[in-house]
Amino acid sequence: MRFSPADISASSQAPFQLYTPLTRDHDRRTDETWLAARLTEDTTEFLPVWKLQNLVHGDPTHAVTLSASEVAPLLPEAESITFLGTRDGGAVFSIVLPSAEVDPLKAQGQWMNMRNFGDLLGSADWSLLAYARAYAYWHERTRYCGVCGSPTVSTLGGHVRHCTNPSCGVDHFPRSDPAIIVLVISGERCLLGRQHAWPAERFSTLAGFMEPGESVEQAVAREVYEEAGIHLREARYYGSQSFPFPASLMLGFHAEAETDVIQLNDGELADAHWFTRQELRAALDSHTVGLPPGYTISHSLISAWFNLAPVGARL
Numbered sequence: 001m002r003f004s005p006a007d008i009s010a011s012s013q014a015p016f017q018l019y020t021p022l023t024r025d026h027d028r029r030t031d032e033t034w035l036a037a038r039l040t041e042d043t044t045e046f047l048p049v050w051k052l053q054n055l056v057h058g059d060p061t062h063a064v065t066l067s068a069s070e071v072a073p074l075l076p077e078a079e080s081i082t083f084l085g086t087r088d089g090g091a092v093f094s095i096v097l098p099s100a101e102v103d104p105l106k107a108q109g110q111w112m113n114m115r116n117f118g119d120l121l122g123s124a125d126w127s128l129l130a131y132a133r134a135y136a137y138w139h140e141r142t143r144y145c146g147v148c149g150s151p152t153v154s155t156l157g158g159h160v161r162h163c164t165n166p167s168c169g170v171d172h173f174p175r176s177d178p179a180i181i182v183l184v185i186s187g188e189r190c191l192l193g194r195q196h197a198w199p200a201e202r203f204s205t206l207a208g209f210m211e212p213g214e215s216v217e218q219a220v221a222r223e224v225y226e227e228a229g230i231h232l233r234e235a236r237y238y239g240s241q242s243f244p245f246p247a248s249l250m251l252g253f254h255a256e257a258e259t260d261v262i263q264l265n266d267g268e269l270a271d272a273h274w275f276t277r278q279e280l281r282a283a284l285d286s287h288t289v290g291l292p293p294g295y296t297i298s299h300s301l302i303s304a305w306f307n308l309a310p311v312g313a314r315l
Ligand SMILES: [Zn+2]
Pocket: 145, 146, 147, 148, 149, 150, 163, 164, 165, 168, 169, 170
């Protein structure tokens, strides 16, 4: 089975691929006067992060944004503040609140780990909160210089941390760790695996981190062979998803198998099976198989393949 990019994007359920709710306004990051003025402006929005959790409210669930006046008493104690960009003409910042505080914004909503409630959010809010969470994690882990051990300070609107040791002075930039995620296909079947720590019915695509010195395609082939013993004939890029748990960038592929004998080589998977669409549909209906949440690229990779079936067989 061969896919064309048009086929996949037409059936894609991956709004995270292109849409972003704000403009990053890269050139504003160097304008300290402009940034400082935005901290007290009425049109500015603040996304709070506390213990790597985001603040949400309502049903359906929405991100809580705070105004400048609401945030004013929190600014002096903030662990980090990052200029995320602008939307509708107003600036958007993330603000990380001290972890020592006890539920600092209890009345405003509910603190939740994005990994557990991603399915409840719309794509715009998911994108915003993922952005805020990713920077919160990076600031927390980059308080000291990795070269000389001196403290670092946040600069360029929170997008660089500068070493305070004058004889070092290294700038540290945020990083994303690339990982591949792949749906392997053989004829009319796809390969799904289950990791040891997952619930008994959870099956998903295969995934793994890239290693230094290899191309993305090489990482796809290596991971699939290590985890399932399958050799690949072809791998086609599908799309990507920022996955800030804690700092991954998931690079999604559909791959065509050269072989089909499953062998769990590295022990990372507890189980793996080939599924036809009919078998997958039946397993989902009987709850013997559960797929990853709908907001994930793994779900999108599977549904894009599944929905190429004749009309009426949509996942
Ligand atoms: Zn240093």
